[in-house]
Amino acid sequence: MSRAKSALGPLPLTALLGLAAFLWxxxxxxxxxxxxxxxxxxxxxxxxxxxxxxxxxxxxxxWRSMPLGRYFxxxxxMALAIAALQLVLALPAGYALAKLRFxxxxxxxxxxxxxxxxxxxxxxxxxxxxxxxxxxxxxLAALVLPFGVSALGTFLVRQALLTLPDSILEAARMDGxxxxxxxxxxxxxxxxxxxxxxxLFSFVYHWNDYFWPLVMTTxxxxxxxxxxxxxxxxxxxxxxxxxxxxxxVLLSVPALVLFVVAQKHLLRAVAASTS
Numbered sequence: 001m002s003r004a005k006s007a008l009g010p011l012p013l014t015a016l017l018g019l020a021a022f023l024w025x026x027x028x029x030x031x032x033x034x035x036x037x038x039x040x041x042x043x044x045x046x047x048x049x050x051x052x053x054x055x056x057x058x059x060x061x062x063w064r065s066m067p068l069g070r071y072f073x074x075x076x077x078m079a080l081a082i083a084a085l086q087l088v089l090a091l092p093a094g095y096a097l098a099k100l101r102f103x104x105x106x107x108x109x110x111x112x113x114x115x116x117x118x119x120x121x122x123x124x125x126x127x128x129x130x131x132x133x134x135x136x137x138x139x140l141a142a143l144v145l146p147f148g149v150s151a152l153g154t155f156l157v158r159q160a161l162l163t164l165p166d167s168i169l170e171a172a173r174m175d176g177x178x179x180x181x182x183x184x185x186x187x188x189x190x191x192x193x194x195x196x197x198x199x200l201f202s203f204v205y206h207w208n209d210y211f212w213p214l215v216m217t218t219x220x221x222x223x224x225x226x227x228x229x230x231x232x233x234x235x236x237x238x239x240x241x242x243x244x245x246x247x248x249v250l251l252s253v254p255a256l257v258l259f260v261v262a263q264k265h266l267l268r269a270v271a272a273s274t275s
Contacts, residue, residue: 035246042241058246071225078143083202085148092183094157115151142216153198160194196262204255
């Protein structure tokens with residue numbers, strides 16, 4: 001009897017996880033399927049799960065409606081630059097908070113955590129005013145520089161370094177390694193899961209960011225893809241749902257590809273942070 005119970009034990013959990021996965025995936029699947037429908041078909045049968053015939057007209061319309069290549073380029077450069085800056089700056093900051101002894105270290109860590117509690121809307125006006133005074137509005141620099149430092153990234157690196165034995169750092173110093181060599185030469189290979197997780201969180205968040213590019217850009221020169229997708233809602237003639245869905249599918253593809261490529265490191269980082 002006990003063996004039977006142990007064999008059947010995982011079934012309720014598996015069913016629950018399967019239901020949760022379905023609830024998460026269903027809206028995305030609906031979006032993808034809707035992108036292959038025509039507008040008359042959507043209007044005639046809005047709840048039909050499958051398209052009567054696969055049509056790629058919505059994707060061609062997205063391509064014709066905006067400079068898709070430029071938007072992709074701007075969004076990619078912005079998201080990659082922010083993620084790279086956050087990695088470069090989080091390493092020394094997390095290292096200092098985890099492994100160096102200096103007066104005020106605890107206070108600095110408390111202030112770091114406190115910044116995570118400050119809503120982005122509170123910082124918006126002073127940061128916008130500063131960038132406007134510097135003449136950086138409608139530039140990629142204005143989209144990147146305010147997010148170059150990540151309190152969350154510093155926290156993640158610090159927590160990962162707390163599990164690293166000090167003997168490794170002492171051995172590196174005995175071999176003649178300086179602090180910069182330790183930070184940028186020794187630590188990155190040891191913190192691959194954490195750094196990959198930080199890169200993913202940063203890239204996906206800023207890839208999908210709508211608010212900051214909306215207020216900092218004024219033309220197509222530096223406009224990002226989420227803004228272009230929002231402009232697909234044609235005013236006065238109703239929402240062209242198939243085109244909007246096609247645009248959102250294109251917006252989601254790079255993030256999904258990144259998660260598929262880096263999921264092993266992401267799972268290791270999550271497991272390490274909860275252990």
